Amino acid sequence: MDIQTLIMIxxxxxxxAIGAVGLGLFxxxxxxxxxxxxxxxxxxxxxxxxxxxAQLSQQQQQGHVEQMASxxxxxxxxxxxMSARMGNSLQEQTEKTHKNLSDLAARLAVIDAANAKIGxxxxxxxxxxxxxxxxxxxxxxxxxxxENLVRNVLPPNAYEFQVQLSNGRRADCLLKLPNxxxxxxxxxxxxxxxxxxxxxxxxxxxxxxxxxxxxxxxLKHVKDIxxxxxxxxxxxxxxxxxxxxxxxxxxxxxxxxxxxxKSYDARVWIVSPTTMMATLNTVRAILKDARMREQTxxxxxxxxxxxxxxxRLDKRVDNLGKHFDLAQxxxxxxxxxxxxxxxxxxxxxxxxxxxxxxKTVVSSPQDLLSAANNSQENNSEEQ
Numbered sequence: 001m002d003i004q005t006l007i008m009i010x011x012x013x014x015x016x017a018i019g020a021v022g023l024g025l026f027x028x029x030x031x032x033x034x035x036x037x038x039x040x041x042x043x044x045x046x047x048x049x050x051x052x053x054a055q056l057s058q059q060q061q062q063g064h065v066e067q068m069a070s071x072x073x074x075x076x077x078x079x080x081x082m083s084a085r086m087g088n089s090l091q092e093q094t095e096k097t098h099k100n101l102s103d104l105a106a107r108l109a110v111i112d113a114a115n116a117k118i119g120x121x122x123x124x125x126x127x128x129x130x131x132x133x134x135x136x137x138x139x140x141x142x143x144x145x146x147e148n149l150v151r152n153v154l155p156p157n158a159y160e161f162q163v164q165l166s167n168g169r170r171a172d173c174l175l176k177l178p179n180x181x182x183x184x185x186x187x188x189x190x191x192x193x194x195x196x197x198x199x200x201x202x203x204x205x206x207x208x209x210x211x212x213x214x215x216x217x218x219l220k221h222v223k224d225i226x227x228x229x230x231x232x233x234x235x236x237x238x239x240x241x242x243x244x245x246x247x248x249x250x251x252x253x254x255x256x257x258x259x260x261x262k263s264y265d266a267r268v269w270i271v272s273p274t275t276m277m278a279t280l281n282t283v284r285a286i287l288k289d290a291r292m293r294e295q296t297x298x299x300x301x302x303x304x305x306x307x308x309x310x311x312r313l314d315k316r317v318d319n320l321g322k323h324f325d326l327a328q329x330x331x332x333x334x335x336x337x338x339x340x341x342x343x344x345x346x347x348x349x350x351x352x353x354x355x356x357x358x359k360t361v362v363s364s365p366q367d368l369l370s371a372a373n374n375s376q377e378n379n380s381e382e383q
Contacts, residue, residue: 018053142188142244143172149273150175150186153280158287165235169228172242174235175283178290181236184283185229186271188242191217195248211251215259218252222268230267238267240279246272 143161150159150173163174165185173186194217198210221241229239241263243249249272252260263270271279 145244186240189221226266
């Protein structure tokens with residue numbers, strides 16, 4: 001309800017009140033039409049009261065108008081403030097919504113990329129499933145995995161792939177080892193059908209039947225490897241059956257130990273990718289030891305020559321020491337001679353003889369002979 005409607009309602013209420021008062025006065029006047037001057041006075045007073053009531057009503061109406069104007073002003077101010085706050089809030093909400101939409105778009109882009117990768121991975125899994133479903137492709141998969149393991153561990157001259165043996169059979173891989181043990185054959189097999197049947201079995205009986213079939217398949221591969229790839233005088237007395245699945249290998253060693261023992265009896269060692277890596281590292285150590293043994297004769301020869309060279313060097317050092325000893329002796333003799341000469345020079349300097357004494361000594365030939373003899377004895381003693 002707006003302000004003008006409220007004012008009109010108040011005005012109508014006032015007019016109705018005035019009309020009711022007037023109507024009452026009219027009734028009273030008619031009843032007292034024959035009244036006295038008192039009634040006339042009362043009528044005048046009533047008229048005065050009506051006039052005052054009308055003025056009061058007008059004042060009240062004016063006050064209501066002013067109050068309604070003030071209320072309208074406050075309402076407008078409140079509405080303006082509320083509109084401003086609502087505008088700011090809407091702007092903030094718009095910005096937040098825009099940011100959230102941007103983040104959502106980025107996340108959707110990441111999800112799209114992840115979906116693309118998942119689709120690509122699904123295609124690869126489907127392709128791998130198709131490969132594993134075909135026996136020929138599954139065998140090629142095992143051979144490729146075996147080749148990668150061998151190439152990563154052994155030197156190129158230590159292995160050979162797809163080797164044809166003397167019996168016409170072609171082996172997946174041949175490890176070239178010295179005798180003993182000789183060349184070892186590795187053949188890749190992948191008995192996957194029985195494994196899938198065992199995994200998809202709905203009850204224990206179905207699982208047991210599938211496990212039995214898996215053992216029969218593995219033993220058949222063991223028998224084929226023993227008959228085809230263990231040749232006396234050409235290969236080693238044992239061979240390896242490579243299973244490119246850790247799950248099948250674990251199942252054999254966990255729940256089918258009888259199959260593993262029969263493979264040991266047939267001298268066919270069942271290996272997985274992990275144990276194959278350990279086996280190849282052992283083969284590399286054997287090859288390194290064999291190369292060391294091959295080089296032993298050459299090393300011994302070189303050591304003998306080295307010992308001869310050291311012996312000659314020792315003799316030459318001895319000869320050089322002798323030369324040093326002779327040189328030291330000669331130097332010592334030279335020092336002795338220089339010492340004698342120095343002593344004689346000092347003795348000569350110490351002589352202080354008068355002229356008459358020299359004449360007396362020289363005048364006697366016997367004294368000269370005695371002096372010569374004494375000089376020879378002194379020289380012999382000094383020497």
